[in-house]
Amino acid sequence: MPDTLLLTGCKQLVTMAGFAPRRGRNLSEIGAVNDGAVLVQEGRIHAAGPRARVEKLAAARRARKMDLGGRVVTPGLVDAHTHLVFAASRAAEYEQRIAGAGYEQIAKAGGGILSSVRALRAASEGQLLAAARANLSRMAAHGTTTVEAKTGYGLEFDHELRTLRLLKMLAGAQPVEIVPTLLAAHVVPPEYRGRPDGADEFVDLIVRLLLPAAALERLAEFCDVFVERGAFSVAQARRIFAAARALGLAPRLHAEQLRRTGGARLAVEVEAASVDHLDFVNAADMRALARSEVACILLPGCSFHLGLARYAPARKLVDSGAIVALATDFNPGSSPTLSLPMAMSIACTQMRMTPAEALAACTINAAYSLRRHHRIGSLEPGKDADLAVFDVSEFREIPYYFGVNHCAMTFKRGRAIHDQS
Ligand SMILES: [Zn+2]
DSSP: OOOEEEEEEEEEEEOOOSOSSOOGGGGGOOOEEEEEEEEEETTEEEEEEEHHHHHHHHHTTTOEEEEEEEEEEEEOEEEOOBOOOOSOOOHHHHHHHHTTOOHHHHHHTTOTHHHHHHHHHHSOHHHHHHHHHHHHHHHHHTTEEEEEEEOOSOOSHHHHHHHHHHHHHHHHHSSSEEEEEEEEESSOOGGGTTSTTHHHHHHHHIIIIIHHHHHHTTOOSEEEEEESTTSBOHHHHHHHHHHHHHTTOEEEEEESSSSOOSHHHHHHHTTOSEEEEOTTOOHHHHHHHHHSSOEEEEOHHHHHHHTOSOOOOHHHHHHHTOEEEEOOOBBTTTBOOOOHHHHHHHHHHHHOOOHHHHHHHTTHHHHHHTTOTTTSSSOOTTSBOOEEEESSSSTTHHHHSTTSOOEEEEEETTEEEEEOO
16 A cells, blocks of 8 residues: 555645646635645645545545644745855954945955855865755745755865765755755856956866866756856856757856846847846846846845845836746855745745745745655645645735744655754
């Protein structure tokens, strides 16, 4: 008899069933069912929907039963943009920023990303693993079942590869699914600064050595570039993406975060899996994105934590038909939150997304951006039984009660990986 589990007591079951990705008005189609149930077989969803129908299917299978106690059940949350592996917090910069120092001013004084680079290079493998593992378990405790994780604090051949290998180890050592991305082109490393062609020389290293090594060991699925003044140009990114594509790594971009640099257009040109941030896109960029298959991953935790008045134009992007997703951008400098419910809350109040849109943006559309929408992101027959159970009375209360974790249980492939019920 296959291992079968019947989950009842879903006061509201958000299935997110239907097509992917969701655009425009369809982003708020979340497939909510009152008094729902889920039948899980061998880690996959056999049925999800109204309790009476699912219970009938369960009866013939002698399923184990679990009553979730009248809670709200959603697909496991998918965090499609994180910088998971880092060595230390940057709380001192947080205080400097409150006192008035700007993001770029801090970076020029040796703080910012480069301070995380120094800390990561000095940290042992054991330290990095323990910290990342603790954060993955906190993510699971907030309902997250799949996490994209970028390198980018190594900025050197051995250290970038070391981070990718750590991600591989973590993927096998704990239950949260990890999607690895090589972000060697995060900023120009200190060793290459002050040389006239330093940035191009580092791009050479990425193209000639790092990407081939990562591809050979199958350590990364995606290749990301930070397209920004002081980081990498559109032309340099184009070169990196051509090399990545040839090796089977799909592009992702950090673009239009602090000013408009043309990264969004490049994302459309190279058919990137995602383009992230987008605080400074213009109307023509939005039209191009709306016509494309590129996921626009918005990271409201970043503007919130940096105390910026400007947020990405989520409302316009959704209404224009672009594929909008949400993520935490969990990192020690600009967005030290690993809570997707918190990201949803900021998206609702600061970017005027509705709670339904925000939830679809960090489940089905986030899964789409990671090329996993056929397997995760909704509760439909055949998909992985990844679920988050919230101790609220309806899904809108997930972003509404901000600053409190309401996730009571999290399941990955049918197994409880967090349980506070
Ligand atoms: Zn980022």
